[in-house]
Amino acid sequence: MTDPSNHELTSDTLRPLPFDPAKVPGFSEKLLRSHWENNYGGSVKALAAVKKRLTQALGDKDLPPYIYNDLKREHLIRTGSVVLHELYFENLAGSGKAGVRERETIAAAFGSFDAWETEFRRIGAGLGGGSGWVVLGFNLHSRQLENYWMADHATAPANTRPLLVMDMYEHSYQMDFGAAAAKYIDVFFQNIQWEKVAERLEA
Amino acid sequence: MTDPSNHELTSDTLRPLPFDPAKVPGFSEKLLRSHWENNYGGSVKALAAVKKRLTQALGDKDLPPYIYNDLKREHLIRTGSVVLHELYFENLAGSGKAGVRERETIAAAFGSFDAWETEFRRIGAGLGGGSGWVVLGFNLHSRQLENYWMADHATAPANTRPLLVMDMYEHSYQMDFGAAAAKYIDVFFQNIQWEKVAERLEA
Amino acid sequence: MTDPSNHELTSDTLRPLPFDPAKVPGFSEKLLRSHWENNYGGSVKALAAVKKRLTQALGDKDLPPYIYNDLKREHLIRTGSVVLHELYFENLAGSGKAGVRERETIAAAFGSFDAWETEFRRIGAGLGGGSGWVVLGFNLHSRQLENYWMADHATAPANTRPLLVMDMYEHSYQMDFGAAAAKYIDVFFQNIQWEKVAERLEA
Amino acid sequence: MTDPSNHELTSDTLRPLPFDPAKVPGFSEKLLRSHWENNYGGSVKALAAVKKRLTQALGDKDLPPYIYNDLKREHLIRTGSVVLHELYFENLAGSGKAGVRERETIAAAFGSFDAWETEFRRIGAGLGGGSGWVVLGFNLHSRQLENYWMADHATAPANTRPLLVMDMYEHSYQMDFGAAAAKYIDVFFQNIQWEKVAERLEA
Numbered sequence: 001m002t003d004p005s006n007h008e009l010t011s012d013t014l015r016p017l018p019f020d021p022a023k024v025p026g027f028s029e030k031l032l033r034s035h036w037e038n039n040y041g042g043s044v045k046a047l048a049a050v051k052k053r054l055t056q057a058l059g060d061k062d063l064p065p066y067i068y069n070d071l072k073r074e075h076l077i078r079t080g081s082v083v084l085h086e087l088y089f090e091n092l093a094g095s096g097k098a099g100v101r102e103r104e105t106i107a108a109a110f111g112s113f114d115a116w117e118t119e120f121r122r123i124g125a126g127l128g129g130g131s132g133w134v135v136l137g138f139n140l141h142s143r144q145l146e147n148y149w150m151a152d153h154a155t156a157p158a159n160t161r162p163l164l165v166m167d168m169y170e171h172s173y174q175m176d177f178g179a180a181a182a183k184y185i186d187v188f189f190q191n192i193q194w195e196k197v198a199e200r201l202e203a
Numbered sequence: 204m205t206d207p208s209n210h211e212l213t214s215d216t217l218r219p220l221p222f223d224p225a226k227v228p229g230f231s232e233k234l235l236r237s238h239w240e241n242n243y244g245g246s247v248k249a250l251a252a253v254k255k256r257l258t259q260a261l262g263d264k265d266l267p268p269y270i271y272n273d274l275k276r277e278h279l280i281r282t283g284s285v286v287l288h289e290l291y292f293e294n295l296a297g298s299g300k301a302g303v304r305e306r307e308t309i310a311a312a313f314g315s316f317d318a319w320e321t322e323f324r325r326i327g328a329g330l331g332g333g334s335g336w337v338v339l340g341f342n343l344h345s346r347q348l349e350n351y352w353m354a355d356h357a358t359a360p361a362n363t364r365p366l367l368v369m370d371m372y373e374h375s376y377q378m379d380f381g382a383a384a385a386k387y388i389d390v391f392f393q394n395i396q397w398e399k400v401a402e403r404l405e406a
Numbered sequence: 407m408t409d410p411s412n413h414e415l416t417s418d419t420l421r422p423l424p425f426d427p428a429k430v431p432g433f434s435e436k437l438l439r440s441h442w443e444n445n446y447g448g449s450v451k452a453l454a455a456v457k458k459r460l461t462q463a464l465g466d467k468d469l470p471p472y473i474y475n476d477l478k479r480e481h482l483i484r485t486g487s488v489v490l491h492e493l494y495f496e497n498l499a500g501s502g503k504a505g506v507r508e509r510e511t512i513a514a515a516f517g518s519f520d521a522w523e524t525e526f527r528r529i530g531a532g533l534g535g536g537s538g539w540v541v542l543g544f545n546l547h548s549r550q551l552e553n554y555w556m557a558d559h560a561t562a563p564a565n566t567r568p569l570l571v572m573d574m575y576e577h578s579y580q581m582d583f584g585a586a587a588a589k590y591i592d593v594f595f596q597n598i599q600w601e602k603v604a605e606r607l608e609a
Numbered sequence: 610m611t612d613p614s615n616h617e618l619t620s621d622t623l624r625p626l627p628f629d630p631a632k633v634p635g636f637s638e639k640l641l642r643s644h645w646e647n648n649y650g651g652s653v654k655a656l657a658a659v660k661k662r663l664t665q666a667l668g669d670k671d672l673p674p675y676i677y678n679d680l681k682r683e684h685l686i687r688t689g690s691v692v693l694h695e696l697y698f699e700n701l702a703g704s705g706k707a708g709v710r711e712r713e714t715i716a717a718a719f720g721s722f723d724a725w726e727t728e729f730r731r732i733g734a735g736l737g738g739g740s741g742w743v744v745l746g747f748n749l750h751s752r753q754l755e756n757y758w759m760a761d762h763a764t765a766p767a768n769t770r771p772l773l774v775m776d777m778y779e780h781s782y783q784m785d786f787g788a789a790a791a792k793y794i795d796v797f798f799q800n801i802q803w804e805k806v807a808e809r810l811e812a
Contacts, residue, residue, distance in 0.1 A: 030584075034584050034585050038535065038584075038585035039535050039585065042535055042585075046673065046675060049673060049676075050676070053676065058318070058321065058322055058325075064329070064655065064658060065325045065326070065327075065328035065329030065331075066329040066655060066683065067329075067658075067659070067662065067680075067683065068325055068326070068329055069326060069329035069330065069352050070679035070680060070682065070683050071676075071679060072326055072329075072350075072351070072352035073352055073354070073679065073682075074675065074676065074679050075351075075352075076351055076352055076353070076358070076360060079342070079345075079349075079351075079360055079361070080360065080361045083342070083344045083345070083360075083361045083362050084361050086344070087344070087361075087362070115261070118261065119261055122261075122268045122271055123268070123271070123272060123275055124268075125268035126267070126268030126269040126270075126271055126272035126275075127272065128268075129444065129445050129448055129575075129577060130537065130558070130575075131536065131537040131558075131575075131576075139282070139286070140364060141286045141289070141290070142282075142286070146282075147275075148275070148278075148279055148282075149272050149275035149276055149278075149279055150279070151276070151357075152536070152537075153361075154354075154358050154359075155279070155357050155358060155359070156357075156358070156359040156360065156361045156362075157279060157282055157283065157286075157359065158282070158283045158286045158287050158290075158356075158359045158365065159286050159290070159359075159363070159364055159365055160362070161343060161362055162361065162362055169535075169536075169537075169576065170537075170575065170576035170577050170580055171535060171576050171580060171585060174576055174577060174580035174581055175580055175581065175584055178436075178440050178444075178581055179440050179444035179445065179448075179577060233787075237787050237788050241738065241787075241788035242738050242788065245738055245788075249470065249472060252470060252473075253473070256473065267452065267455060269452060269480065270455075270456070270459065270477075270480065273476035273477060273479065273480050274473075274476060276476065276479075277472065277473065277476050332647065332648050332651055332778075332780060333740065333761070333778075334739065334740045334761075334778075334779075355739070355740075372738075372739075372740075372779065373740075373778065373779035373780050373783055374738060374779050374783060374788060377779055377780060377783035377784055378783055378784065378787055381639075381643050381647075381784055382643050382647035382648065382651075382780060464724070464727065464728055464731075470735070471731045471732070471733075471734035471735030471737075472735040473735075474731055474732070474735055475732060475735035475736065475758050478732055478735075478756075478757070478758035479758055479760070481757075481758070482757055482758055482759070482764070482766060485748070485751075485755075485757075485766055485767070486766065486767045489748070489750045489751070489766075489767045489768050490767050492750070493750070493767075493768070521667070524667065525667055528667075528674045528677055529674070529677070529678060529681055531674040532673075532674030532675040532676075532677055532678035532681075533678065534674075545688070545692070546770060547692045547695065547696070548688075548692070552688075553681075554681070554684075554685055554688075555678050555681035555682055555684075555685055556685070557682070557763075559767075560760075560764050560765075561685070561763050561764060561765070562763075562764075562765040562766065562767045562768075563685060563688055563689065563692075563765065564688070564689045564692045564693050564696075564762075564765045564771065565692050565696070565765075565769070565770055565771055566768075567749060567768055568767065568768055
């Protein structure tokens with residue numbers, strides 16, 4: 001563990017999009033900018049605000065602990081939203097073509113690369129019309145690669161490093177695709193930044 | 204990432220308790236055995252059963268994806284329960300005395316060791332009478348140490364390695380302490396295995 | 407209680423929209439049709455499918471009860487989605503003008519009609535970018551009118567009759583308003599069918 | 610709707626147990642008193658405290674709406690806890706023998722009384738080791754009797770009147786039965802106050 005005092009998430013500065021939102025085939029620039037500015041950006045600002053309130057609240061000895069936890073729940077949700085959105089934008093705007101090594105690693109864990117993709121897409125399809133995330137994660141406890149269903153920003157597999165994340169909140173697709181979540185999933189797959197997944201696999 | 208094909212969690216074998224449950228001051232052997240066998244053990248068996256059903260379900264092309272996700276949700280909950288329980292039992296049955304290095308690392312992140320302990324205990328108190336976990340975690344994304352509130356086994360901070368976990372499900376204390384969650388938290392703190400926390404800090 | 411055997415929700419027939427979706431000022435016909443057909447209609451069909459599976463599952467004595475409950479959870483979510491969507495469309499496409507009696511009843515419960523509206527809108531604003539419902543409900547247990555925050559279709563106040571419901575899932579507004587949830591809330595208020603709320607107050 | 614201004618739930622006074630907790634076969638007086646005083650009573654007091662904070666918060670125009678909703682969520686959870694606990698204690702401490710009319714009404718809705726009981730018990734068994742409620746409810750929208758799975762106090766079927774409720778939080782049984790949720794369910798069934806269920810059916 002390198003530097004625990006490096007508290008990036010206390011700032012309300014947004015990480016810039018790691019790609020030109022006008023040049024991601026299948027997505028409108030408007031949707032990608034709105035997603036980044038309003039949904040990701042909204043959570044960055046909310047997280048900074050919640051952290052200030054937590055500091056005040058911790059000093060208030062008369063505050064019932066369940067009210068304190070209402071803030072800690074918001075803290076967890078917003079932390080999840082910030083982290084997952086940053087990972088999402090990072091693994092977007094690529095060629096959609098997995099390298100040999102990623103394909104082999106995934107195939108070894110899931111039986112075949114196709115089996116992995118089938119499950120990952122199916123979890124996404126099942127979240128259509130609702131909210132949540134699909135994550136290919138490396139479970140640090142069991143040392144295994146698995147796909148996970150997540151209902152919202154606060155739902156996550158314990159002790160797991162996400163390698164590929166797909167946002168299934170409706171703000172990820174409604175503006176361009178309406179209710180057609182399946183089309184969004186196709187477009188997402190065509191734009192996966194597999195080099196970033198490879199990098200996370202090495203980490 | 205070492206060995207993604209090492210799927211420990213597919214087995215329905217329980218990891219033995221890493222201590223003698225008759226010798227943890229403040230807890231009855233009966234409670235600790237029941238917690239390990241029924242609650243942890245129940246999830247180990249449920250997880251193995253759910254994984255079998257998922258394999259069948261993946262091959263069933265007529266299954267609506269939202270029904271598939273009902274199983275993936277159970278998969279996530281049970282994975283969380285198994286992982287968190289194993290971490291919990293590992294960080295129990297110690298001296299309750301944090302070493303200098305852990306104290307300093309925690310103090311650096313939270314202002315003081317006391318500030319950390321106050322928040323960790325408060326989150327626990329707020330979960331009394333309900334269910335959930337309190338986790339001191341190292342967020343791999345923001346590189347910071349934080350305490351997190353978790354509502355159930357499927358709630359977790361994204362991309363975070365747990366260093367110290369405290370179970371707040373009522374099965375952790377009702378048998379010995381009734382509704383007195385605060386007493387349980389005291390006893391938990393007296394028995395923290397800080398050497399294990401130190402080890403996780405180094406990982 | 408009149409007729410418990412009248413199981414409307416077992417059918418997969420959609421209730422028609424109680425208004426012409428081309429004539430609701432501020433909403434596009436496209437959004438309203440998509441909301442009705444895909445989101446409401448999707449849940450009607452899912453609920454019928456889940457009920458069939460529950461009947462099969464109830465006869466399977468080897469099925470672990472927690473797997474049975476995965477289906478019961480889906481049953482609860484889809485029931486909520488169907489019921490709340492039907493109530494939502496019913497209380498839409500009106501003049502937006504509350505009658506004297508409704509205003510007085512609401513004012514009596516909340517201090518003033520404005521106080522009620524302020525809270526109702528604020529809950530909606532807080533749900534922007536996520537999912538859930540806002541409900542003005544009559545709590546049958548406490549005999550009081552209250553506004554309630556609901557995180558998803560399965561979240562609801564126990565023993566409460568909804569009088570006015572506002573959908574805050576992003577499919578209610580993203581297509582027309584993007585991330586501007588506040589504009590959607592304005593348009594929703596301009597189109598409340600208060601006669602329906604009055605009718606529910608009398609029931 | 611009779612009297613919307615009758616706000617019972619603003620008080621922090623507990624409704625007395627409607628039976629002598631020393632005389633419910635199979636339950637210890639200690640468990641029933643603790644359940645009533647700590648879990649039900651805790652929520653009554655928390656609800657009163659949350660309502661005070663909501664009144665203050667509503668006047669604070671600088672408060673972000675998502676922070677306001679953190680309190681509204683607590684409001685919903687505590688309202689559910691108070692309502693459901695009052696209903697639970699009311700339908701406890703009876704003979705366990707359903708009258709002819711209740712049996713017939715339930716049989717008409719579920720195929721047979723046994724089919725109903727099998728499902729109700731199974732939902733309970735599936736909640737063992739976790740938290741939640743099982744409810745036989747009359748859905749006011751679909752006019753049908755159904756059993757519902759509920760994950761916590763804030764999970765509930767929309768627009769539904771509970772007729773029989775069974776608490777599956779571990780504080781309902783751990784003190785007397787340990788992890789043996791099935792034994793608790795047996796004892797609960799032996800003590801159902803069916804006259805109260807009959808009364809709710811007539812309402």
